[in-house]
Amino acid sequence: MDMRKKITLTILMGSIVLSLAACGNQSADQSAVQPVSQAQGREGAASGSTVKVYQQTFENSVFLGDSITEGLSFHDVLDEKNVLAGAGKTAEFALEDIEELVKRKPKQVFIQLGSDDILWPTDDPLTYAMNNYAKLIGMIRDKLPEIQITLLTVTPVTEEAIKKEPRYNTIPDFNLALENLAGNEQVGFVDLAPIFKDSADMYDSDGIHFKPEFYARMLDLLKEHVK
Template sequence: MNKKITTAILMGSVALALAACGNPAANDKVQEPEASQAQEQKADMQKSDANSFKTIFQDSVFLGDSITEGLSFHDVLNEKNVLAGAGKTAEFSLKDIAELTKRNPKQVFIQLGSDDILWRADDPIAYSMKNYAKLIGMIKEKLPQTRITLLSVTPVTEDAIKMEPRYKNIGDYNQAVKELAGKEGASFVDLSPIFSNSPDFYDADGIHFKPDYYTKLLELLKEQTK
């Protein structure tokens, strides 16, 4: 009799142990779909935002350098709404006038300067402003009904400045762009509020950006389209 009781107790203990071991796995199975669902919801929201921005800015063109090019690279805007490329300066962008005219946007956002301040000239800012003014003049001539908005150059990280000290001139360049906008009757938008809380928008080089930055950028600029 005692042998039977002992055997029953032992079997019961094994069953309880197996049940206990099974609980974490069961919990994991409950949590994994929740985590997956949260990721899917986030992806759906990002896709929804992207589609919304593509509609809001469907009649706009963003003209600029590799910073601006990120808008289409990260599929935040369609390629037809972005006319940009690595190394673009105000001078080099003069060659884009024909293509810009062909696209005939209602509004053009211009963001140049990240490469201009690295230009090897006696006064890179003055040289850039001369060509920037010429660029605006050509847009006015070819597209007189198009609204022009100038955007400030985005800041870089401290590490990027250590690698390239000329980035210290971004503030002076932005002041020159603001004054140029006033002189030429264009709008000017300071993008510094996007970085007020120092979010982790930067790619590894401390100059270019992750997709989240472009969402914040367009959120800031959408009022300009009204």
């Protein structure tokens, strides 16, 4: 074999070796990336599955409340049909939602009001709110005699929020009044305080409203109270 043929053969063999090495490296890279992609898929499926469980569990329930409650549908944790809430809603304003509540025909209603009642411009916001709460319970019972009614406590706010609005200091008093009202009216009552024991980073930037994590924790707590 002359020198030119040897050189040509050497170059050809070198090219084959390099090609095989490149293919091997590409396969190794693909196998390294693949598990990450699969893990991401499982995480997404788990999240969607959890939301579906919430929606099934609370399928026959309606959450009646203010902007705190509205976060359930805003963050897509529950369907809008299960949430009857809005910013600035007080127990008095919620009386206007009775007809809509009746149309939805829920088996259970969770009432989460108070964050705005505390700020209502009246001489005695607490008494004023409890009177309207009692009216609300009575009207719901009148229209939906078989419905289960459960009152939820007013959620706490951050220290920074209290500095800006000192009236939030009355939240504990308001919650005690709610508990007493629930006993007098013989309706359900759930204290949401346990949700906040292990986590303080669920608050939105205003220190009053919440990130999606809060709503998942709240529903985990409430699912045991679904009738």
